Amino acid sequence: MAYQQPALPYADNALEPHISAKTIGFHYGKHHAAYVNNYNNLVAGTPFDSMSIEEVICATAGDAQKIGVFNNGAQAWNHSFYWNCLSANGGGKPSGELAAKIDGDFGSFDKFVEELKAAAATQFGSGWAWLVLDNGTLKVVKTGNAQTPLTSGQTPLLCVDVWEHAYYLDYQNRRPDYVAATIENLLNWTFAEENYQSAK
Numbered sequence: 001m002a003y004q005q006p007a008l009p010y011a012d013n014a015l016e017p018h019i020s021a022k023t024i025g026f027h028y029g030k031h032h033a034a035y036v037n038n039y040n041n042l043v044a045g046t047p048f049d050s051m052s053i054e055e056v057i058c059a060t061a062g063d064a065q066k067i068g069v070f071n072n073g074a075q076a077w078n079h080s081f082y083w084n085c086l087s088a089n090g091g092g093k094p095s096g097e098l099a100a101k102i103d104g105d106f107g108s109f110d111k112f113v114e115e116l117k118a119a120a121a122t123q124f125g126s127g128w129a130w131l132v133l134d135n136g137t138l139k140v141v142k143t144g145n146a147q148t149p150l151t152s153g154q155t156p157l158l159c160v161d162v163w164e165h166a167y168y169l170d171y172q173n174r175r176p177d178y179v180a181a182t183i184e185n186l187l188n189w190t191f192a193e194e195n196y197q198s199a200k
Contacts, residue, residue: 002044003053003073005036006080014088018181023169031165032079039072053077054150061151074146078128078159085158087188094189098157098196105138113183115140116160120179126163129179130156131192133199155199157192 008028013021043049048056048069057074060066093099093109106112112131119142120129127144132154134141141149149156160182167178 002040003036003076005033005076006083008083010086010088015086015186018185019086019167019178020170023167026169027165028079028083031163032076035072035075035079039069039076042069042072057148057150071146074148074150077150078146078148079161081156082128082159082161084191085160085188086182086186087190088186090188091183091185092189094193096193097200098189098193101138101196112138112140116183117176117179120160120162121176123162129160129162130154131158132156133196136200155195157195157199158187 008024011021012024012028015024039053043056048059051059053073053076057070057077060070060073063070094102099109102109102112106115116129116131119140123129123142123144125144127142127147129140129142130149132139132141132149134149134152134154138157139154141152141154143149160179162175162179167175171178
């Protein structure tokens with residue numbers, strides 16, 4: 001039951017000028033595809049082959065003997081999620097229940113943005129910054145390398161990829177500029193709202 005890399009929900013150039021078609025081509029076409037292929041090769045013929053990728057991620061988390069399966073599976077899943085967090089018509093502010101929840105849990109939307117930008121900018125090395133629902137409360141968390149909130153019982157609503165391959169062709173070492181451009185112009189609040197409604 002091989003894991004299929006989902007098709008991008010937009011054209012390679014749809015996120016320009018904030019993320020270039022060249023970056024999408026390498027990021028989706030090379031990096032993400034490699035995680036998917038490696039994961040499928042590692043689980044083929046094992047008991048993991050009949051499990052969902054989410055079940056495999058949770059089953060292998062923290063198991064040093066299964067680190068290859070976890071890293072490739074979690075990165076495959078994280079990237080599939082990340083592409084849906086972006087939209088050419090994104091950015092701005094959420095509306096409805098999620099907007100009210102952000103105001104309630106963070107104090108204001110601006111305070112949430114500050115926290116997400118800080119988490120993304122200060123994640124040491126490669127990793128991710130996330131908006132998650134944790135036991136009914138919205139939180140910003142960051143994870144290193146392939147780590148994912150799935151293994152902590154948290155429900156991801158949105159994420160920003162801060163691995164260098166997500167931004168280096170466009171922004172070089174200016175990660176904060178990439179993070180700001182992504183949050184302000186590309187975040188898909190419709191997707192976040194759908195995740196929130198499913199999880200609450």
